[in-house]
Amino acid sequence: MPYFDTASAAPLHPVARQALQAALDEGWADPARLYREGRRARLLLDAAREAAAEAVGCRADELVFTPSGTHAVHAGVAGALAGRRRVGGHLVVSAVEHSSVLHAAEAHAAAGGTVTEVPVDRFGAVSPVEYASSLSSTTALACLQSANHEVGTVQPVAEVAGLCAEAGVPLLVDAAQSLGWGPVEGPWSVLTASAHKWGGPPGVGLLAVRKGVRFAPQGPADERESGRSPGFGNLPAVVAAAASLRAVRAEADAEAARLRVLVDRIRRRVARLVPDVEVVGHADRRLPHLVTFSCLYVDGETLLHELDRAGWSVSSGSSCTSSTLTPSHVLRAMGVLSEGNVRVSLPRGTTAEEVNGFLEVLPRAVAGVRAELGVLDAVPSVPPVAESVEVDALGLRCPQPVIELARAIVSVPVGGTVTVLSDDEVARLDIPAWCAMRGHTYLGETPHGDAVAYRVRRAV
Numbered sequence: 001m002p003y004f005d006t007a008s009a010a011p012l013h014p015v016a017r018q019a020l021q022a023a024l025d026e027g028w029a030d031p032a033r034l035y036r037e038g039r040r041a042r043l044l045l046d047a048a049r050e051a052a053a054e055a056v057g058c059r060a061d062e063l064v065f066t067p068s069g070t071h072a073v074h075a076g077v078a079g080a081l082a083g084r085r086r087v088g089g090h091l092v093v094s095a096v097e098h099s100s101v102l103h104a105a106e107a108h109a110a111a112g113g114t115v116t117e118v119p120v121d122r123f124g125a126v127s128p129v130e131y132a133s134s135l136s137s138t139t140a141l142a143c144l145q146s147a148n149h150e151v152g153t154v155q156p157v158a159e160v161a162g163l164c165a166e167a168g169v170p171l172l173v174d175a176a177q178s179l180g181w182g183p184v185e186g187p188w189s190v191l192t193a194s195a196h197k198w199g200g201p202p203g204v205g206l207l208a209v210r211k212g213v214r215f216a217p218q219g220p221a222d223e224r225e226s227g228r229s230p231g232f233g234n235l236p237a238v239v240a241a242a243a244s245l246r247a248v249r250a251e252a253d254a255e256a257a258r259l260r261v262l263v264d265r266i267r268r269r270v271a272r273l274v275p276d277v278e279v280v281g282h283a284d285r286r287l288p289h290l291v292t293f294s295c296l297y298v299d300g301e302t303l304l305h306e307l308d309r310a311g312w313s314v315s316s317g318s319s320c321t322s323s324t325l326t327p328s329h330v331l332r333a334m335g336v337l338s339e340g341n342v343r344v345s346l347p348r349g350t351t352a353e354e355v356n357g358f359l360e361v362l363p364r365a366v367a368g369v370r371a372e373l374g375v376l377d378a379v380p381s382v383p384p385v386a387e388s389v390e391v392d393a394l395g396l397r398c399p400q401p402v403i404e405l406a407r408a409i410v411s412v413p414v415g416g417t418v419t420v421l422s423d424d425e426v427a428r429l430d431i432p433a434w435c436a437m438r439g440h441t442y443l444g445e446t447p448h449g450d451a452v453a454y455r456v457r458r459a460v
Contacts, residue, residue: 002311002312002313002350002354002357002358003313003347004312004313004314004344004345004346004347004350004358005313005314005315005343005345006197006289006345006346006347007149007150007152007177007197007290007315007343007345008315008345009196009197009202010180010196010197010198010199010347010348011199011347012199012200012201012244013198013199013200013244013247013248013348015240015243015244015246015247016199016200016201016240016241016243016244016247017240018243019239019240019242019243019244020201020236020237020239020240022239023044023235023236023239023240024236026040026041026044027040027041027044027045027235027236027239028041028235028236029041030232031044031045031235032223032224041235044235044239045233045235045238045239046060047239047242048065048238048239048241048242048243049063049065049242051242051243051245051246052065052206052241052242052245053208054246055179055183055242055245055246055249056175056179056183056184056191056193056206056208057183057184058191058208058210059211061226062208062209062210062211063206063207063208064206064207064208064225064226064228064229065204065205065206065207065225065229065233065238065241066204066205066206066207066225066228066229067203067204067205067229067231067233067234068194068202068203068204068205069100069174069176069192069193069194069195069196069197069205069206070100070194070205071205071229072192072193072194072205072206072207072229073098073100073101073104073172073174073192074100074103074104075207075217075218075228075229076172076190076192076207076209077091077101077104077105077108077141077143077172078104078218079209079215079216079217079218079228080140080141080170080172080189080190080209080213080214080215081108081113081140081141082215082216082217082218083213083214083215083216084140084141084170084214085140085216087137087138087139087140088136088137088138088139088140089108089112089113089114089138089140090113090114090115090116090136090138090139090140091105091108091113091114091115091116091139091140091141091142091143092115092116092118092131092134092135092139092141092142092143092169093105093115093116093117093118093142093143093144094117094118094120094126094131094143094144094145094155095117095118095119095120095329095333096120096124096145096148096150096329096330096333096334097143097144097145097174098145098149098174098176099329100174101143101145101174102329105143114138116134118130118131118134119333120333120334121334122334122335122336123151123153123280123281123282123285123334124148124150124151124153124280124281124282124330124333124334125153125154125155125156125282125285126144126155126156126160128156128159128160128163131144131160131163132160132163132164132167135163135164135167135169139167139169140169141169141170141171141172142160142164142169142170142171142172143171143172143173143174144157144160144161144171144172144173144174145173145174145175145176145177146173146174146175146177146178146179146184147177147178147286147287148177148281148330149176149177149330150292150317150328150330150331150343151280151281151282151286151290151292151330151331151334151343152177152281152282152286152287152289152290152291152292152345153281153282153285153286154178154282154285154286154287157171157173157184157185157186157188158185158186159186160186161173161186161187161188161189162186162187164187164189165187170189170190170213170214171186171187171188171189171190172188172189172190172191172192173188173190173191173192174192174193175191175192175193176192176193176194176197177197177287177290178287179193179197179198179206179245180197180198180199180245180248180249180252181252181256181287181288182249182252188210189209189210189213190207190208190209190210190213190215191206191207191208192205192206192207192208193205193206194206195237195240195241195244195245198244198245198248199244199247199248199348200237200240200241200242200244200245201237201240201241203234203237204234204237204238204240204241207228207229209228215228248348251348255288255348256288256289257288259288259289259346259348259350260288260289262346262350262352262355263288263289263290263291263344263346265352265355265359266291266344266355266358266359267279267283267291267293269359270291270293270359270362271293273359273362273363274293274295274362274363274366276295276296276297276437277293277294277295277296277366278293278294278296278336278337278433278437279291279292279293280292280293280294280331280334280336280337287345289345289346289347289350290343290344290345290346291343291344291345292317292341292342292343292344293341293342294331294336294337294338294339294340294341294342294433295339295340295341295342295366296337296339296340296399296402296434296437297339297340297370297373297375297399297402297403297406298339298340298366298369298370298373298399299339299340299369299373299398299399300316300339300340300341300342300398301316302369302372303316303340303342303365303366303369304316304342306365306368306369307342307361307362307365310361310365311361312357312358312361314342314343314344315342315343315345316341316342316343317330317331317338317341317343326425326426327425327426327429327430328341331429332429335429335432335433336429336433337429337430337433337434337437338398338426338429338430338433339398339399339402339426339430340366340369340399342362344358373399373400373403374403375403384410384411384412384413384416385411385412386411386412386416387412387413387416387417388412388416388417388418388419389408389411389412389416389417389418389419390418390419390421391404391405391408391418391419391420391421392421393405393420393421393422393424393427394421394422394423394451395423396422396424397424397426398424398426398427398430399430401420401422401424401426401427401430401431402427402430402431402434404420405418405420405431405434405456406434406438408420409438409440409456409458412458413458414458414459414460415457415458415459416457416458417443417455417456417457417458418455418456418458419453419454419455419456420453420454420456421448421451421452421453421454422451422452422454423450423451423452427452427454428445428452428454431454431456435456438460439459439460440456440457440458440459440460441456441457441459442454442455442456443455443456443457
């Protein structure tokens with residue numbers, strides 16, 4: 001069964017498996033002890049730190065291992081903010097950061113700090129100039145991911161890091177999605193990553209803090225990992241994480257070139273094979289193995305189940321697949337369609353035959369879901385009946401409000417308007433996206449009791 005969701009967690013690399021087994025036999029003792037078992041464990045830990053630091057591009061004494069990537073992010077944000085608390089309490093993040101960064105920002109705001117979210121363009125990238133304009137004399141820390149976890153867009157980290165350095169502001173880079181493909185360029189100050197993203201075992205994160213960066217670890221003091229990650233570490237997992245990082249980096253250039261060809265095939269053929277689809281993220285400045293697209297008139301959860309039944313494991317940022325019924329913050333910040341969203345992230349070793357098999361199954365799966373929702377007759381050919389029409393979509397969840405809009409738009413002449421009443425948060429994103437895809441004019445929204453009225457003018 002092809003697994004196409006390495007952006008969530010990559011399969012364990014063979015080198016990680018071998019290193020883990022060997023370290024279980026040799027690295028079980030406390031590396032802080034001076035007897036032979038402890039010394040042996042310490043040698044393994046030091047070697048793992050050297051290997052990981054080489055891959056990151058920092059000194060070994062600047063890097064510590066943490067229990068997860070999220071732990072690394074939270075420790076990195078808290079420590080950097082505390083280290084510069086005399087400067088001020090202002091934190092800058094991009095609007096598409098991983099939830100671990102945004103949760104850390106929320107905690108900082110709840111404690112009395114201030115947070116600025118830098119918007120992104122329709123591809124999911126920040127503007128370095130706009131990012132730099134968000135910095136101020138009270139900015140204690142800035143955060144920018146190296147590449148987006150949902151759409152694969154690579155951020156201009158080196159340029160932003162240079163601008164932050166000129167402003168005297170440290171930059172924390174969440175490199176979880178990109179570190180397996182190469183080092184992060186530029187004068188960053190703090191970097192975090194997670195082993196299970198590159199084929200290492202889960203439960204190992206990296207936190208690198210450059211020398212000279214003011215950093216004050218939060219929480220009770222601990223003598224391990226420079227006081228930045230307390231507790232007895234999982235040494236066998238750490239050894240496996242470092243070994244697998246070195247292994248995937250050795251393969252990275254060749255594998256990236258090969259997977260980029262397969263992802264380009266998906267990007268081209270999905271747009272041809274599936275009607276009413278939007279491929280999102282940057283076409284060139286992106287991770288080599290990841291592609292995301294959204295399908296009009298499709299319930300995302302149902303589509304993922306259909307693909308799973310057909311033997312394909314993929315992910316989604318669609319609100320229809322979440323218990324909160326709110327759209328992905330990444331897709332919302334980009335202003336792109338969220339319904340029927342599919343994220344494909346190919347593991348190393350993916351074959352052309354597997355990609356072709358997915359492209360064969362996908363159109364049938366989308367058509368089947370649309371048929372279940374009654375979309376085959378979503379746009380009937382009928383004469384216009386009124387200059388303006390109001391559609392009651394209250395209580396309907398994605399993608400039904402957009403389906404009702406598609407049915408209603410043909411009932412008004414060109415220049416006529418349709419007003420959709422909806423209490424689904426997703427409509428705020430998907431109705432404007434539908435207008436852009438279908439060539440109609442989105443006129444905006446107004447409150448309507450506990451709901452919102454969305455106005456659309458027919459343009460074609």
